[in-house]
């Protein structure tokens with residue numbers, strides 16, 4: 001197996017999807033309309049998540065949270081609650097959303 005298999009076809013399919021533009025733009029207006037997940041991390045998130053964009057070939061789109069969870073992805077609580085109060089947010093928002101972390105630190 002290649003360590004970092006690039007899949008141009010999957011990447012192109014993602015890049016052609018209008019939802020991907022919303023993710024890149026972190027469009028708050030897209031929140032609730034769909035979710036996206038990253039295969040390499042097993043996490044799904046909302047379009048306006050502050051995480052840096054994942055590689056398009058690892059991205060999948062889901063219409064609902066249920067759909068994403070049935071596909072085996074888990075949510076990141078602090079990302080899903082944009083209106084957390086400071087006191088409640090302090091402990092978890094310090095952890096960056098992991099949705100696109102592991103592609104930078106690829107496990108051996």
Ligand SMILES: [Zn+2]
Pocket residue numbers: 044045046049050051076079080097098099
């Ligand atoms: Zn997130």
